[in-house]
Amino acid sequence: MAMAARLLRRTLRATEVAPRFLSASYGLVQRAAYASGGIVDVGQPTPQSHPELLADGEITPGISKEEYISRRKKLLEVLPEKSLAIIASAGQQMMTDVVPYPFRQNGDYLYITGCMQPGGVAVLSEETGLCMFMPDTDKEDVVWQGQTAGVDAAVEFFKADKAFPLSHMQKILPEMIERSKGVYHNVKTSSSSYKNLDAFRRASLNNKVKDLTYYTDELRWIKSKAEIKLMRESASIVSQSLLQTMLLSRTHKEESQLAAKIEYECKMRGAQRMAFHPVVGGGANASVIHYSRNDRKIKTGDLLLMDVGCEYHGYLSDLTRTWPPCGRFSPAQEELYSLILETNKECIKLCKPGTSINEIHSHSVKMLIKGFQELGILEKGKSIQYNYLNPTAIGHSLGMDIHDSVTLPKDKPLEPGVVITIEPGVYIPPAPILNESAPGRYRGIGIRIEDEVLITEDGHELLTASVPKEISHLTTLMSMGSEPAADGHELRAACS
Numbered sequence: 001m002a003m004a005a006r007l008l009r010r011t012l013r014a015t016e017v018a019p020r021f022l023s024a025s026y027g028l029v030q031r032a033a034y035a036s037g038g039i040v041d042v043g044q045p046t047p048q049s050h051p052e053l054l055a056d057g058e059i060t061p062g063i064s065k066e067e068y069i070s071r072r073k074k075l076l077e078v079l080p081e082k083s084l085a086i087i088a089s090a091g092q093q094m095m096t097d098v099v100p101y102p103f104r105q106n107g108d109y110l111y112i113t114g115c116m117q118p119g120g121v122a123v124l125s126e127e128t129g130l131c132m133f134m135p136d137t138d139k140e141d142v143v144w145q146g147q148t149a150g151v152d153a154a155v156e157f158f159k160a161d162k163a164f165p166l167s168h169m170q171k172i173l174p175e176m177i178e179r180s181k182g183v184y185h186n187v188k189t190s191s192s193s194y195k196n197l198d199a200f201r202r203a204s205l206n207n208k209v210k211d212l213t214y215y216t217d218e219l220r221w222i223k224s225k226a227e228i229k230l231m232r233e234s235a236s237i238v239s240q241s242l243l244q245t246m247l248l249s250r251t252h253k254e255e256s257q258l259a260a261k262i263e264y265e266c267k268m269r270g271a272q273r274m275a276f277h278p279v280v281g282g283g284a285n286a287s288v289i290h291y292s293r294n295d296r297k298i299k300t301g302d303l304l305l306m307d308v309g310c311e312y313h314g315y316l317s318d319l320t321r322t323w324p325p326c327g328r329f330s331p332a333q334e335e336l337y338s339l340i341l342e343t344n345k346e347c348i349k350l351c352k353p354g355t356s357i358n359e360i361h362s363h364s365v366k367m368l369i370k371g372f373q374e375l376g377i378l379e380k381g382k383s384i385q386y387n388y389l390n391p392t393a394i395g396h397s398l399g400m401d402i403h404d405s406v407t408l409p410k411d412k413p414l415e416p417g418v419v420i421t422i423e424p425g426v427y428i429p430p431a432p433i434l435n436e437s438a439p440g441r442y443r444g445i446g447i448r449i450e451d452e453v454l455i456t457e458d459g460h461e462l463l464t465a466s467v468p469k470e471i472s473h474l475t476t477l478m479s480m481g482s483e484p485a486a487d488g489h490e491l492r493a494a495c496s
Contacts, residue, residue, distance in 0.1 A: 042153035043146065044116045053313075059114035061313040062230045065159050068114050071219065072130055075112065078215050084180035085124040085212055086173075088191035092118040102273065106189050107400040108216045110314055113158050117148050121169060121194060122160075123176060129161030131176075133169045166193065174199035184212035217405035221397065222417035227315060228454065231399070231419055234271070234312035235452050235463035238319050241265030242308055242467055249304055249325040250478055255280040255294040258306065266310040275309030275316040275402055286322065286446030287427040289392060300326055303333055305446055314400055318421050319464045320450030327478035329471060332441040336426055339371040341469060343424040344449040347394055351453045351460040357420060358410040361394040364424050377428070377438045388436035389428065395421040398452060414455045419463070423450035 039048045045061070047054040053061045059068055079085060090106040105116050112130070113122050119135035132154040141148070154163035164172055177183055177199040185194075194200055203209050223231060245262045252258065259280045266274065281291040282298030286305035298304055304325050309318040322337065324330075329337060343364050350360045369386050372378035378385060397404040398419045414420070425448035428438050452463040468474055 040153075041147040042157050043148040046157060059158060060110075060116070062226050063114065063314075064226070065114075067224060067226060068112070069159060072112060072124055074219055075124060075215060076126055078218065079184060080182055082127075082179075082181040083125065084176055084183050085122075085215075086183065086185040086194055087112055087122045087124070087212065087216075088186065088189060088193070089115065089118055089120045089122075090189065091191070104273070104311075105314075106186070107220070107404075108186050108189070108212070111216065111220060111400060113160075115149060115154075115158055116314075119148075119166065121166065121191060123173065125176065125180065127179070128176065130159075131162040131164070131172075132158065132160040133164050133166045133173075136165045136167045169193065170197060173197060177203055181208070183209045184215065185209065186213055186216070187211045188213070211407075214407045217407045220399055221405045221408060221412075222415055223399060223419060224417070227399070228417065228419075230313055230315040231317070231452075231454070232463060234310060234315050234317040235319070236466075237266055237269040237271050237312060238262075238275075238308055238310045238317040239464050239466045240269060241310070242306065242319060242321060245306065245308075246321065246323060246477060247480070249298070249323075250327070253282075253298045253325070255282055255285070255296050255298065258304075259294045262306070262308050266308075271310035271312050273311050275311050275318060279305065279307035279320075281305045281446060284430045284444035284446070286448075287429045287444065288446070289425075289427055298325060301330065303329075303337075303445065303447065305448055307448065307450065309402065316398060316400065316402055317463075318398055318402055318450065318452060319467065320423060320425075320448045321467055321469060322447045322449060323474045323478065325478060327475055329475070333445060333447075334471065335375055336442060336445055337447055337471065339368065339375070340424050340426060340447045340449050341471070343367045343371070344422060344451065344469070347422045347424065348451060348453060348460065348462065351414065351420065351422065351455060353415055353455060353457070354413050356411045356413055357393070357395055357397075360422070361410070364394040368424065368426070372426075375442070377426075377442055379437060385436060388434040389426050389438075390424070391427075392423070392425060395423055395450075395453075416455055416457045418455045420453055420455070421450055422453055423448055425449070 041049065045053050047056045047058060057064050059065050075085060087109050089109045090104065092103055093101045095101050103118055109122060110116060113132065121133040123131040134150050134154050135148060137148055151163035151165060154160040173194060174197055183203050241262055244265050245258055248261050249258055259278045262278055263274055277292050279291050280294045281288060282296060282304050283302035285291050285296060286303060303322055305320065305322040307320040309316055324333065346367060347360050347364050350363060365386065368390060369378060369383050372389060373380050377389065398421055427446045428436065428442050430444040449469055454461040454463055468477055
């Protein structure tokens with residue numbers, strides 16, 4: 001370990017170092033002063049470089065260094081004694097051989113470190129605290145990619161207890177693995193940078209390696225006050241943006257135009273990116289649950305389904321509305337829509353501490369089966385065919401990922417601070433695909449109404465309540481004469 005310490009010292013400039021004892025087992029490790037005049041670029045916004053985004057003491061917008069330190073402490077408390085947690089950052093995905101896709105950080109790595117950059121590995125234990133292995137960069141990397149965080153920023157900005165270049169991990173991590181009783185890592189986002197180490201392989205053969213995800217999912221299940229504030233803002237941004245897009249749909253009939261509109265509106269309101277590729281399905285396209293082509297023209301009389309969400313400083317929103325751009329529901333559309341709306345509203349009423357997503361889902365299934373049977377879409381005594389009409393669950397946990405805390409059981413009681421979606425739907429293709437039976441007038445109709453719900457001490461708070469979903473409100477919205485005269489003429493022609 002003395003060699004590792006010497007290697008680290010060589011990476012630091014002698015004029016900026018200050019000694020710091022880290023632990024007896026790792027000897028003396030020095031670190032560079034974070035700033036020596038001016039603003040230091042650590043590869044992401046800081047309170048000094050972006051005071052309009054971050055307050056003093058925040059590592060990411062809205063989340064303080066104390067909250068990150070508390071998260072690490074809580075993770076160590078829930079892990080078995082003498083455990084070692086290894087969390088790799090997301091890798092950079094390439095569009096071509098040299099052009100990268102926009103980067104999005106792995107939720108667990110961001111939750112524990114606050115670092116929004118690729119290539120790092122975080123290691124956490126009671127003995128060492130947070131140890132961050134940071135990517136090695138050179139001047140050529142900076143020319144092409146810009147500044148990134150190194151060992152200095154890991155200690156000074158991200159508040160790691162130790163930091164080393166990633167190239168030194170093979171000399172340092174094996175001993176940490178061997179000293180632990182159990183090694184926990186995120187199986188789905190694991191990295192070959194540590195999985196190929198002999199010590200990790202031996203630990204795996206000895207059944208010492210376990211999945212960390214359940215423990216991080218447990219921590220991320222209940223949101224802090226700071227997280228809830230960010231999620232409210234994310235929901236507000238997508239709600240305002242969808243309302244503007246709904247208005248535009250009266251005169252602009254291309255799915256691609258509306259996909260562009262929602263992304264524009266979200267980013268103009270402060271979102272960093274969309275939470276997922278928007279679903280913009282007109283007519284029969286709405287019956288495809290994860291429709292993504294967004295390349296068709298919406299016909300007169302068609303319903304339009306838009307499932308959208310945005311990301312606001314690491315926290316996501318998820319919202320769906322279905323409406324008739326020409327301002328009128330057909331009788332068949334209104335019958336189906338009324339059933340889905342009633343189910344949405346009744347299930348939201350059930351959202352409170354102590355109930356579970358499973359219980360709410362069961363209630364939704366009973367309501368929809370009964371309604372489908374009354375409409376003649378589902379034959380009595382053939383409830384098994386319900387899944388042909390709606391194969392989705394009533395909702396899911398929401399947070400730093402769209403499907404957040406997915407390893408937790410669906411019968412886990414809801415608690416204050418949990419955010420879930422409620423999204424009943426019906427998806428009837430133009431022609432039978434899974435032997436579903438439906439009268440012709442319902443064919444080619446897809447409807448989903450999705451809201452975000454925050455569980456509170458005495459019930460719930462509807463985060464997406466500002467977006468209309470009542471039939472009367474939707475038809476009024478689509479008939480509003482707020483467009484210029486030329487667009488108003490186009491609107492009248494489209495609905496004639």
